[in-house]
Amino acid sequence: MQDKAPVVLVTGASRGAGRGIAIGLGAHGCTVYVTGRSEKAGDATLPGTIYETAEAVTAVGGQGIAVRCDHGDDRDVEALFEQIRREQGRLDLLVNNAASIYDELTHPGHFWEKPLKLADIINVGVRSSYVASWLAAPMMVEQGKGLIVFTSGSGAVHYVYGPGYGAHKAGVDKMAADMAVDFKGSGVATxxxxxxxxxxxxxxxVMDSDPMKYAYLKDTVETPEFTGHIIWALLNDPKIAELSGQTVIGAEMARTYRLLDQGGRQPPSPRDTAGIAPHVQHPRIIR
Structure with missing residues (x-):
């Protein structure tokens, strides 16, 4: 367990997975910096702002700190990390979650029939995760401890919504693997x-748009907060170094740590439901 309340950064936390993860970590008393571009209603097509998330983090027992940040602008991100260093002097956990997701992603059609802006997920998604990790690394190495998490999904190894989405998931899985090689012996895990x-x-x-088509999701969905609790367990695992560099399935880690989702549910793993599992990094290293 941590001696002090961990300092956490969750990127892309106005809504969705980021919001849930931030709240889940806040429930464990973390100081959570939540970032995004949404500051008021109407800034995005979906509800949620960084201030609402920060307030929710504080309401469950943590300390939520909202910082407006465009993760497509390196200057914004640099200022964010300078603020964290100035205010906290350390960073214990970085959750790379920010990604450019547009409504058209789930529309029917081939990738060339959808707007080119869907490629933005390569910038705010893959590149932004690299940038945030690059800025977090010196602080974590200096303190001799830290965890960098990338939020991903099974679309890394099978088709989901098109090549841009898949490239994002596969890209962050690979970054976790390769960054672990560079972090080895530093006390920092990925x-x-x-x-x-x-x-x-x-x-x-999406489910409401075609209830029959998406009926299968009813018994398999996870709450966004669930991943926050899983990440908390990983952060406090004394054997985290042995996991560093791996892509893990959240539902399987929940079983390991005996965690249940809302309502006492145990969400299934795609390994069990569809035979889908993460790629395993080959141990060869070329420098």
């Missing part, structure tokens, strides 16, 4: 966590 289908406002909207 993990990519596959989340299941999350019952967010966006997914609810």
């Amino acid at each position: 993990l990519s966590v596959w989340m299941g289908a999350l019952l967010t406002d966006r997914l609810q909207m």
Whole structure:
């Protein structure tokens, strides 16, 4: 367990997975910096702002700190990390969750028939996770301890919504693996966590659009807060170094740590339901 309340940064936390993760970590008393661009209603097509998330974190027992940050602008991100260092002097956990997701992602059609803006997930998704990790690394190495988590999903190894989405998931899984090589011996660990289908406002909207098509999700969805509790367990695992670099399935880690989702549910793993599992990194290293 941590001696002091851990200092956490959850990127892209106005809504969805990021919001749930931030609240889940707040319930364990963490100081949570929540970032995003949404500051007021109407800033995005879906509800949620960084201030609402920060207030929710504080309401469950943590300390929520909202910081407006465009993760597509390196200057914004640099200022964010300078603020965390100035105010806290350390960073214990970085959750790379920010990603450019548009409504058109789930629309029918081939990738060339959808707007080119869907490629933005390569910038705010893959590149932004690299940038945040690059800025977090010196602080964590200096303190000799830290955890960097990438939120991912099974779309890393099978088709989901198109090549942009898949490239994002596969990309962050690979970054977790390769960053662990560079962090070895530093006390800093990296993990990519596959989340299941999350019952967010966006997914609810998709499910409502075709109830028959998406009926199968009813018994498999996870609450966004569930991943926050899983990450908390990982952060406090004394054997976290042995997991560093791996892509883990959140539902399977929940079983390991004996965690249940809301209502006492044990969400299924895609390994069990569809035979889908993360790729395993080959141990060869070329420098």
